[in-house]
Amino acid sequence: MKLLLADDHDLVRDMISDYLAAQDGFSVSVAKDFAEAETRMLKEGPYDLVILDFTMPGMNGLEGLEKAKDLNLGSPVAIISGTMTRAAAEQALAMGAAGFLPKTMTAKSLIHAVRFMATGEQYAPISFFTEKEEEQKHPLAEKLSSRELEVLEGLVEGLSNKEIALRLDLQEVTIKLHVKTLCRKMGARNRTNAAILAKEAGLF
DSSP states (O other): EEEEEEOOOHHHHHHHHHHHHHHHTTTEEEEHHHHHHHHHHHOOOSSEEEEEEESTEEETTTHHHHHHHHHTTTSSSEEESOOOOHHHHHHHHTTTTEEEETTSHHHHHHHHHHHHTTTTOOOOOOOHSSSSOOOOTTTTTTGSOOHHHHHHHHHHTTTHHHHHHHHHHHHHHHHHHHHHHHHHHHHHHOOOOHHHHHHHOOOO
């Protein structure tokens, strides 16, 4: 079974890929972002299953899912995430994702899910979709304005100031100011640190 795992967190990517590669009949390729995953799908695809981290650079939300489905020539593409909301996961499944893999799942469950999705079935962990969600604002989000949150989301996605400015229809100098302000409010050293703090806090 030929698999592709794309995740920007080195430790997570290496641990999961090493575990999968240790299984009989599994061949695993890895990518650190969507651009590298795209290159691998074009050169080495289609894969029996592609697994994409929802918040890695280049994904642009579920746009990456749609693109990967085409790049993998209709073969299964799944989403993995430790921060994805239930609504976003449900949307991904509705858009044809092979499944949703929360990073909290056990290694044994992961193997079962991978084999299940590779056969063409759709996987969704019942516990994730039945647990009661707490309706409360994220404490980190309370520190930032709505515009700063939009800019921070762009940083998490790995976008440049220019790209964020184009997305939000603002001047690049305005984005620079927002980045400086949100870093100060978050206690972040720089834009990269701000993105890491946001991801670790599960804000996006």
